[in-house]
Amino acid sequence: MSARHFDRHRARAVRRAAERSQSDVAAEVGVGNSAVANWESGHTSPDPEKLPAYAAALRSSLDDLFPREGLPDLADLRCDAGLYRYETAEVIGTKSAGPVTGAERGDRRLKDMYVPLLAKKYGVSEVELRRAQDRSMAAAETRKSNTAAEPGSQKPAVERRSGPPESLAEKITEILQRSYPGPDGPPSDAEMAAEVNARAGADLITAGDFEDLRTGATDTVLPAVLDALADIVGVSRMYFEADEAVAAQVYEGLRLLAAAKQGAVGRVRARGLGAQGLPPEAMALINELVAEMAEKQENVDG
Missing domain, CATH: 1.10.260.40 (lambda repressor-like DNA-binding domains)
Known part of the structure; x- marks a missing residue:
């Protein structure tokens, strides 16, 4: 990845020359007032996705203020468009950013249908996007080859757990x-x-x-x-959630169903359980079941 170079000293000098305050820049970039101060002091660095807005806030060109050595890969194009990875799901019309994540990491190529959508959003041609994808794939192959060639550098396999995670x-x-x-x-x-x-x-x-x-x-x-x-x-x-909290919610659900089965419908229907209770979706399902049980009971009694 040919990430852009962030020079905090240059960023501060350009901001002062533009007669812009740190709070003014922070407002345009969409970060807290302390973020720009931390970037200029070297305590933190801006996300690459923030650099386009950062350059615009300083009234500068992205390439001039944050230059890049080499050609961009897929992740670089996304960052230059000011998009976080998760935001690409909406661009390509999927539930998650998995297709873009896989392509950026060199795991698998983008489906052809996604290419024009991303190219338009990134502000590049489809040819440029495909070339950037080729660089992402090539970089992944290089990393794999280097890892295989270095003795003892292979990452250990994930140890299998004997049970579900607890903490x-x-x-x-x-x-x-x-x-x-x-x-x-x-x-x-x-x-x-x-x-x-x-x-x-x-x-x-x-x-x-x-x-x-x-x-x-x-x-x-x-x-x-x-x-x-x-x-x-x-x-x-x-x-x-902690296991005991989940267990408490399950218990509450079972207790309510048991109460409904025993005819205590009036005490159960539409009842809230507070902060430790069931989520609204589960409560709605239980209320539907309670109503159904009540209707069946009325038919029996009638």
């Missing part, structure tokens, strides 16, 4: 290694943090924070982070 760290690791990997293995902590923040629409987590969650250094996390993570990897939010 939050185990659940995150399990789904990244089994369900969300690319040809080079699971995405990095930085990649996942960026996708979570993009999906949530706010800077909620850093790469270090995500690493702490993945390794078990902490299990304290904002619900919004888990909501975004569940959306990204395509699982139910309940997957990340």
Whole structure:
């Protein structure tokens, strides 16, 4: 990947020359007021997807302010369009960004039907898009060849678990290694943090924070982070809940059904269970079952 070069000193100089404040730039880029200050101080770096808006906010050309050495691959074209990977699902009309993710990582090529859609959104020709795809594929083959040629460099196979994951760290690791990997293995902590923040629409987590969650250094996390993570990897939010919380919800559901079966319909219908209760979809299903049972009971009694 021929990523663009970010020079914080040049970015700060250009901003000052344009007589723009950090808060002005942050507003146009769509980040918090402290983000630009952190970029200019070197504490963090902007996501490559933010660079087009960043250059525009500084009234500069993307190529002039953030130059690139070499030719772009698929990921580069997407970033130059200011799109996060998950946003491409809407572009190609799929439920997830899996087709684009696979092509960017050199796992599989895009279907022909997706090429004109992405080319138009990226602002390039179909020929340019296909050439960028060729570079992504070639880079993946090079990485595989280099790995095979280096003694002892082969990544170990994922160890099979004897049972389901229990802790939050185990659940995150399990789904990244089994369900969300690319040809080079699971995405990095930085990649996942960026996708979570993009999906949530706010800077909620850093790469270090995500690493702490993945390794078990902490299990304290904002619900919004888990909501975004569940959306990204395509699982139910309940997957990340503690086993006892899930068990409590299942128990409540069974208890309500048992009450309905015993004729206690009046106490069950449309009843909410609070923060630890069933989700609305499950509650609606139970209420439908309760109503059906009530109707059957009325027919019997009548």
